[in-house]
Structures are given as C-alpha cells and as structure tokens.
Amino acid sequence: MIKLCFSHDLQVLYFNNHIFILYTPLNDTLQAETAALVYLPLDYLLMSFVFEELGINFQHIQQKTLTVLNPLKQTDGSIMNETDLTGPVVFCLALGTTLLLAGKVHFGYVYGISALGCLGMYMLLNLMSRIEVSCGCVASVLGYCLLPMVSLSSFAVFFSLQSIFGIVLAVIVIGWCSLSASKIFVATLAMDGQQLLIAYPCALLYGVFALLTVF
Amino acid sequence: KKINEFGETGPAFPNLERLWGGGSAVIDMENMDDTSGSSFEDMGEMHQRMKEEEEVTEEAAAAEDGEDGEFLGMKGIKGQLGRQVADEVWQAGKRQASKAFNLYANIDILRPYFDVEPVQVRNRLLESLIPVRMINFPQKVAGELYGPMMLVFTLVAILLHGMKTSGTVIREGTLMGTAIGTCFGYWLGVSSFIYFLAYLCNAQITMLQMLSLLGYGLFGHCVVLLVTYNVHFHSLFYILWLIIGGLSTIRMVAVLLSRTVGQTPRLILCGTLAALHMLFLLYLHFTYHKIVEGILDTLEGPNIPPIQRVARDVPVVSANLVNVTLKAVGLAS
Numbered sequence: 001m002i003k004l005c006f007s008h009d010l011q012v013l014y015f016n017n018h019i020f021i022l023y024t025p026l027n028d029t030l031q032a033e034t035a036a037l038v039y040l041p042l043d044y045l046l047m048s049f050v051f052e053e054l055g056i057n058f059q060h061i062q063q064k065t066l067t068v069l070n071p072l073k074q075t076d077g078s079i080m081n082e083t084d085l086t087g088p089v090v091f092c093l094a095l096g097t098t099l100l101l102a103g104k105v106h107f108g109y110v111y112g113i114s115a116l117g118c119l120g121m122y123m124l125l126n127l128m129s130r131i132e133v134s135c136g137c138v139a140s141v142l143g144y145c146l147l148p149m150v151s152l153s154s155f156a157v158f159f160s161l162q163s164i165f166g167i168v169l170a171v172i173v174i175g176w177c178s179l180s181a182s183k184i185f186v187a188t189l190a191m192d193g194q195q196l197l198i199a200y201p202c203a204l205l206y207g208v209f210a211l212l213t214v215f
Numbered sequence: 216k217k218i219n220e221f222g223e224t225g226p227a228f229p230n231l232e233r234l235w236g237g238g239s240a241v242i243d244m245e246n247m248d249d250t251s252g253s254s255f256e257d258m259g260e261m262h263q264r265m266k267e268e269e270e271v272t273e274e275a276a277a278a279e280d281g282e283d284g285e286f287l288g289m290k291g292i293k294g295q296l297g298r299q300v301a302d303e304v305w306q307a308g309k310r311q312a313s314k315a316f317n318l319y320a321n322i323d324i325l326r327p328y329f330d331v332e333p334v335q336v337r338n339r340l341l342e343s344l345i346p347v348r349m350i351n352f353p354q355k356v357a358g359e360l361y362g363p364m365m366l367v368f369t370l371v372a373i374l375l376h377g378m379k380t381s382g383t384v385i386r387e388g389t390l391m392g393t394a395i396g397t398c399f400g401y402w403l404g405v406s407s408f409i410y411f412l413a414y415l416c417n418a419q420i421t422m423l424q425m426l427s428l429l430g431y432g433l434f435g436h437c438v439v440l441l442v443t444y445n446v447h448f449h450s451l452f453y454i455l456w457l458i459i460g461g462l463s464t465i466r467m468v469a470v471l472l473s474r475t476v477g478q479t480p481r482l483i484l485c486g487t488l489a490a491l492h493m494l495f496l497l498y499l500h501f502t503y504h505k506i507v508e509g510i511l512d513t514l515e516g517p518n519i520p521p522i523q524r525v526a527r528d529v530p531v532v533s534a535n536l537v538n539v540t541l542k543a544v545g546l547a548s
Contacts, residue, residue: 123322127329128361196333197361204368208375208391215379 017042054086061087068144071179080188083136088143091150098153099213106212113212117205118142124201129189137188142205145181148173149206153213161214170210178202263310328360328423336362343431346465350473356424363402363430369437370398377444377503397499402430405491412487416480418471428467429492435463436496443500448545456496464492 004019005012011022020039051058064087067075092114096107118139125133152173155161161170182199186192339357347354374394383390403426410425420428439459443452468485475481 124329127322127326193332197331197336200365201368204365204372207372211372211375211379 014042019045055082055084056086057082057084060084064144065147067184068147068180071176071183075183075187080137080141080184083134083140085136085140085143088140088146091143091146094150095146095153095209098150098157102153102157104212109212110209113205113208114139114142117208121201121205125185125189125198128194128197129191131189133189141181141184141188142202145177145184145202146206146209148176148180149209149213152210156213166214170214174203174206174210177206181206263313267306267310325360328358331359331361335359336365339431340434343434343466344459344462346462347469347473350469352473353419354470354473356420356428356470357431358421358423358427360423360426360430363427363433366430366433366437367398367402370433370440371395373437373440373444374398374499374503377440380444381503383503398433401495402426402433405429405488405495409484409488409491412484413471413475416475416477416484418475418480418484420471420474428470432463432467432492435459436499439496440499444503452500456493456500460493460496464489467492 002014003011004014009023009025011020011024013020013022018039019042020037022037060082061084064079064084067073067079092110096110099106099110118135121142122133122135122138125138152161152170155169156166160166178199181202182195185198186195191198335357339359339362371394374397375390378390378394406422406425406429409429410420410422413420413425439452439455442455468489471485471488472481475484
C-alpha cells in the first residue's frame with residue numbers, strides 16, 4: 001500500500017494496480033465519522049485521462065461507425081458536431097494494411113486520393129450548401145464511410161475480385177459507402193432533396209478506391 | 216509619400232517621422248494613389264492599414280526600449296534601418312497578396328452555378344442527346360456547372376477503368392494524372408477555343424454557357440465508352456460513335472447555329488466543334504483499345520504483326536498467320 005496523497009480528509013493510496021480514494025469528512029463534534037471509498041483500476045484511469053486529453057471519445061466513435069454500417073437508418077444532424085479524425089485515420093490505415101496483405105503497397109495512393117477527395121468534396125459542399133462546413137468535418141465523414149471499402153479489400157485478400165461477382169460486389173460496396181456518406185452530409189447540412197447530387201461525387205471517389213482494391 | 220508642413224517629402228518610416236517632421240501636419244498621400252473603385256478593396260485596405268499601424272506602434276515601443284538613438288543604420292543592413300526596410304517591404308507585399316487573394320480566390324462567385332435539383336440534372340442529361348429543331352431563334356442553354364463537372368469526373372473514372380482493364384502502362388506520368396489531364400484539358404481547352412471562335416464569329420454565347428454545353432455533350436461520350444470498354448466489338452463501337460456521338464454533336468451544333476448569324480461563321484464554328492467532338496471520342500476509344508488487341512495478339516502466337524487498320528500491300532504470309540489475326544479481330548470464328 002503506497003500513500004500518494006495524504007491530507008486530513010482525503011487519502012489517495014495505490015495498491016495492487018488499483019487506486020483507492022478514501023474520503024473521510026470530519027464533522028465538528030467528531031462523533032460520527034463517515035467514509036467513502038472508491039477504487040479504480042489504474043490503467044483505466046490513466047487511459048481515460050489520456051483519451052480525454054486527446055479528444056478521443058469511444059462512444060461517439062462507436063455511434064458513428066454504427067451509423068455508417070446501417071445506411072438505411074435515419075440519422076440526426078448532431079452526429080457530426082465534433083470533428084473526430086481518429087476513426088478516419090484508423091480506417092485509412094486499415095485499408096492500406098488490407099491492400100498490403102493482398103500484395104499491393106498503395107499507402108501513398110490511399111493518402112493522396114483521400115486528401116484530394118476531401119478537398120474536392122469540401123469545395124463542392126461549400127458551393128452547394130447554405131451552411132458552411134469545415135474541411136475536418138468533410139474528412140471525418142468521408143473517412144468513416146470508408147469502412148465498407150476496408151471490408152471489400154479484406155475480402156480481396158482471399159478471393160480475386162476480377163470477375164463478374166467481384167465487380168458486382170464492388171458496385172454494391174461503392175453504393176453502400178456513398179449512400180452512408182450522403183445521408184450524413186444531408187443530415188448535417190440540411191440539404192433535403194439533394195441527397196443524390198451529393199451521393200454521386202462520393203460514389204466517384206469511392207469508385208477510385210474500389211479501382212485500387214480490385215486491380 | 217508623406218509631405219510635411221514645409222512641403223518636402225520624407226521617409227516612409229513612421230518611426231522616424233517624429234525625429235524628422237516633429238509630428239506636425241503630415242498629409243498621407245498613399246490613399247490618393249489608390250485607383251480602385253471597389254469598396255470591398257477599400258475596406259480590405261483600411262483593415263490592413265489599421266493592423267499595420269498597430270504592429271508598427273508595437274514595434275516602435277519595443278524599439279524605443281532597445282536602441283539608444285542609433286537610428287541611421289550605424290550597423291548597416293543589419294541595423295535598425297535595415298530591419299525596418301525589410302519589414303516595410305514584407306508588409307507591402309503581404310498586403311498586395313492578400314488583396315489579390317480575397318478578390319480572385321473567392322469561391323462564392325461560383326455558388327449560383329451549383330444550385331440545382333436532381334430532376335433538373337436528369338432532364339438536362341437526357342436533353343443533351345436530343346437535337347433541337349428550331350434554329351431560328353436562340354436556344355436556351357443551362358448555365359450550371361454541377362452537371363458538366365460531374366460528367367468530366369465520370370469520364371475520368373471510365374478512362375481509369377478502361378486503362379486498368381486493358382493494362383495500360385503510362386511511362387511518363389501516372390494513370391490518374393493522364394486521365395484527369397485529358398478530360399479536363401478537353402473540357403476547358405476546347406470550350407475556351409470554341410468561345411474564342413464564337414467571339415470572332417459574333418455568336419451570342421458566354422463562356423459559362425459554352426462550358427455547360429460542352430460538359431453535357433460529354434454524356435454521350437461517357438455512355439459510348441462505358442459500353443465499348445467492356446464489350447470489344449469494332450462494329451458496335453462505330454455504330455455507337457455515329458449514333459450517340461452524332462446525336463450529342465448535332466445537339467451542340469444546333470444550339471450554336473441558333474446563336475450565330477451568317478453562313479461562313481456558322482460553318483466555321485459548328486464544323487470545328489463537330490470535328491473536335493467526334494474526333495475526341497475516336498481518340499479516347501483507340502488510345503486504350505489498341506492495347507487490348509496488342510496483348511491478345513502477343514498472347515496467341517509469336518511474330519504476329521500489329522493490327523493493320525488500313526489495307527496495305529501485305530507480303531507473303533502464311534495462312535495460319537492470317538487466320539490467327541482474323542480470329543483475334545473477331546471477324547472469323
């Protein structure tokens with residue numbers, strides 16, 4: 001048992017990879033003492049501080065990932081209030097890794113196409129919508145919707161996609177990605193009735209990723 | 216240039232002003248050189264000037280503490296004078312650059328051209344293949360950039376797909392760069408050229424309308440290439456080239472005819488556009504299609520000459536060679 005902090009009513013102790021916080025408020029008469037003890041696993045405590053510092057919120061990441069995976073579900077516009085680039089970067093790395101597993105070293109292409117695609121979509125969305133959107137938000141949405149493409153490229157590790165079945169699968173995945181992306185953009189930017197107009201450029205962008213994956 | 220009460224011009228360095236002119240009436244002539252009429256520029260300049268004055272007074276306050284009155288560059292370029300010169304030049308340059316940037320890189324001027332509905336885009340795509348009948352009065356041309364830009368990007372994607380399927384190797388550059396360069400170069404370059412010709416021929420068409428017209432004319436190209444990059448039949452390509460390419464060309468030509476007067480100008484303008492549009496489709500098809508045939512030939516047997524498109528004097532060849540070549544082209548089973 002190691003005492004980390006010792007004051008008259010608060011003690012912080014470390015024992016067996018756990019932090020114990022013992023709070024014993026003393027009232028005036030010293031007749032009744034109450035104590036409260038809470039213990040936290042040290043790793044969880046440290047990592048939660050680290051993630052909070054870095055701005056990584058696992059719940060949000062999970063929520064956004066589920067939104068992408070189910071393109072037919074209704075989504076609300078507040079989902080993209082905080083720009084989060086952790087998920088997108090992880091998905092780009094995952095795409096590059098799965099391509100690597102299939103024998104194609106295309107990390108540079110993935111980063112380059114993502115950057116150019118984000119820039120292009122950012123300019124197009126700013127021209128088409130009344131609400132101003134930031135480049136980080138666009139990058140975040142496009143990155144999250146890359147997840148089905150990661151699954152396509154992991155499928156390509158085991159089976160070649162240069163067949164009719166592969167092309168049909170690629171077209172389905174492109175449609176899935178662009179539908180999710182356009183759904184989130186429309187919800188965030190309140191552009192009702194223009195979902196198809198936004199889905200098409202997204203489909204072109206994801207089509208280039210699919211070309212990388214298939215060929 | 217600043218003029219003091221004696222009518223003499225002085226240095227442009229505000230720090231030295233008080234040493235030289237004693238802080239008396241100074242007329243700032245800089246504003247009079249400004250010949251711009253735009254209030255936006257004036258606002259920008261005023262804002263810049265206010266920021267600069269703040270920075271300069273800050274610098275003056277800092278400099279006062281540091282220097283002991285050594286002001287006339289006792290240390291030369293590295294001294295106070297040199298630093299101030301460099302600073303002035305930098306500030307002036309920064310001001311000019313930010314003015315130019317705010318004026319020209321303002322993307323909002325393109326905003327009205329992207330305000331479209333999906334139904335409108337669909338209708339315009341279908342109309343681009345339907346030639347208009349009336350050429351006696353100017354036909355309406357949609358002035359939007361969303362459809363044309365998406366069509367150019369679609370053409371890029373189709374080209375990339377065709378290049379990948381046929382295994383094209385580009386030595387000087389990248390596949391993506393070539394595809395983007397070709398498509399955007401055609402759209403922007405030919406639009407500008409035809410607009411220039413239209414200006415010479417006194418046709419009533421603006422640059423935006425020309426970009427829009429040519430962009431929508433690429434819809435036919437996209438359809439033809441999408442079909443023929445996947446189904447390799449020469450005759451099918453020629454039929455589609457004539458019909459679909461022809462329809463979109465006739466549509467564009469009819470619109471231009473309706474906006475031009477005079478036989479010769481009409482002939483020059485429409486002939487040029489028709490020739491460029493049809494030849495571009497031929498070019499796109501044959502640049503990448505030939506590679507497929509070349510690969511098929513080399514795979515099927517050795518010493519086979521490349522496909523002869525023009526009838527030539529063929530030296531004595533074996534019957535086998537002729538048969539294999541015919542099979543590769545698909546004319547004989």
